[in-house]
Each structure stands twice: as structure tokens, then as C-alpha cells.
Amino acid sequence: MRCEYFEADLCRSCTHLRTPYDEQLTAKQAAVEERLSVPTWLPPVASAEERFRTKAKMVVAGTVEDPTLGILDAAGGGTDLRGCHLHVPAIHDALPRLAAFVTNARLTPYSVPERRGELKHLLLTANRDGRLMLRLVLRSTEALARIRKHLPDLLSDLPLDVVSVNVQPQHAAVLEGEHEELLHGATLPMPVNDLVLPLRPQSFFQTNTDVAAALYRQAREWAGEVAPSSVWDLYCGVGGFARHLAAPGRRVTGVELSEAAVAAAQESAPEDTRFVAGDAVTWVRDQDPADAADLVVVNPPRRGLGPDLCASLEATRPAHLLYSSCNPVSLARDLEAMPGLRPVRGRLFDMFPHTDHAEVLVLLERRT
Secondary structure (H helix, E strand, O other): OOOHHHHOOOOOOOOOOOOOHHHHHHHHHHHHHHHOOOOEEOOOEOOOOOOOEOEEEEEEEEOOOOEEEEEEOOOOOEEEOOOOOOEOHHHHHHHHHHHHHHHHOOOOEOEOOOOEOOEEEEEEEEOOOOOEEEEEEEOOOOOHHHHHHHHHHHHHHOOEEEEEEEEOOOOOOOOOOOEEEEEEOOOEEEEEOOEEEEEOOOOOOOOOHHHHHHHHHHHHHHHHHHOOOEEEEEOOOOOHHHHHHOOOOOEEEEEEOOHHHHHHHHHOOOOOEEEEEOOHHHHHHOOOHHHOOOEEEEOOOOOOOHHHHHHHHHHHOOOEEEEEEOOHHHHHHHHHOOOOEEEEEEEEEOOOOOOOOOEEEEEEEEOO
8 A cells, every 4th residue: 555644754653554464464463473372373354455444533733724634743733634545435535524614613723732722633433334423522612603503514515423522621642531412413323244333422443343343253253162151241332242242042241331332232232131331340340259251251441451350350260251452462461360261262353454553352261
């Protein structure tokens, strides 16, 4: 893939762009095998080399008349990346119209060096049908009336299922704040394999939907082999693993901190599947050992599970554990902290081509 931003030294996010993709994948597989003691590795799951990102996190800078949507340079000025080759076509096509919306609604881009302005980020998500969810991250609600005034025109131009405003008042490297206000719609349906997952603002979902679908299929296959009667899905988000592992006669419980994600997941939950809003560490610690699941699925943030949750999982003694990790370093640390579980097999899922980031799924079983 050739990228004019990379060649002009405007964006270096794709650090390995000049390396042929098959060589990237081979090097990434070798790195995870060196880091993780897993006896059997399945072939890695490759991504498309471009047009795979179904989420865009665009920093807004510049001026009202000439906004930039992209990243900040070393001085805090904006670098426009509307033509980024990683975004799926629906996002690529929407970004110029969103830049025009910034101008029409007089949304002053936030200036990091000057600590003034209103609009900080545009967060855009697309499903495979080209439908969109737009979140505008603002410093305050000062611009809310103007956004509402110009929103009908935007809705007529773009296939938006959800539009919301997020308020992030801090001058800090924080993407979004706690307060979210819905302006249009509520849920973006995300078709994945044979399911439709409900995505709401502030709900986590993978950036590369095609590779995520392969990840869920692999988890379903391995769960089918061990045939658990009960499953816990910790850090479940909108229920991707929980929904894929649901089966007749199998009790599935998803645990997620985001109440919005839990509410959306519960609306479409099949029989014997429930979702709970809460901290995974606290929730597992509070469970009666007699009610422990046969299979536990974990999909933690980059920091991993941590010693407390690892200790609780060791104490509950599940027969099997599926660990989906976006950070092999924290994964290796957590596996060492759970000596009662033995890695059986693993697989690399390349969510982020052209980078060192690696998503790994590992199946573990209880040592006898």
C-alpha cells in the first residue's frame, strides 16, 4: 500500500508500511511466539492491507473555515488525514461532509497550544452496510444549539443511525468524557458473522470488524470443542464473545463496566444469556465458588487482567479459559500469574496491519 501522508512524513502511524505485508505477518507471528509459551499455534489470520478500519478517531484542529481532521503534529497543529487509506469507504466518503459541517455549524476547533476552542474530536463508526455512528467530542455544551440546528442537513447527507455529543472539559490527553448526550438514534447495528451486535456510544467494539469476526468464529469453535455448560465473558463490551458462545442449554454471563454496553447487549440477549454492569475483578471475587463457570472468556484492556483478577480466576478453577489479548506483554505476565492453567493453543489475529500491535487468542485448560 502506498500512502502520500507516509511518504511526505506527515503521518508515521503505520510504522511498517514499507515492509511487504507477508513479511510483516511473519515477523509479528515470530514475536508473539517468542513472548508466549504456547505449544501449538494455528496460522495467523491476515487482514486486508487497506480499507479495514471501521472506526475513525479524528482530532479536529485548524479553523472554523478550514478545519483539519486527523492528527496533531509536534507543535500541536493539525494534520489533515481525510484521505487515509485505512478507513472503510463509508468513513472515507463521510469525512469531507463532516468537515463542511464543522464550518456550517461554526464549531471552533480546539487548539491544544492555546487551550481554547470547542470541538476536540470526531469519532465515526461504520457497519458493513455503510451505516454510521457519529460522536462529537466537545469541551463544553456551548455549541450544542448550533449542532442541533444544522443536524437535519447532515442527516439528509449521510447515512447516520446515531449522533451524539460527548463533553470532555479537561485539557488532557483523554479522548472522551463521562457525559454523553444523544441527538439522533441510539444504536448502530453491527452485523458480525451470523449475529447483529448493538453498538451504542461509549461501547467498545473492535476497529477491524472482518478480523474481529474471525476472532469470534475461532472462539466459538474452541468453545464447541470443550463443550462448557456455563460461560463467563469478562470485559464483554457489547457481547461479541458471549453472543457467539451462546448455545442451547448453556448459561452465559457477560460482565462489562459500561452500563450503555450492557443495556444494549441485554436487549438482544438469547435465552440463558445475561449481561451484568460491574467491575470484573469485584464481580468474580463476589461469586460463590459453587457457581463458577466451566469456561471463562477474558478480553481485558492493554494493561491485562492484573494480579487480583488472576488470583480470583485461579481460585474459581474453571476447566478452560479463553484469553483474547491486544498486548502479548501483559498476556504473558497474566499467564505466569495463573499457573493452574496450561496454554493449549493460540492464534494471532492481525487487527492492525503495518504496526507492531498484535491481537492473540489463547485457549488454556486446567492442569490436572
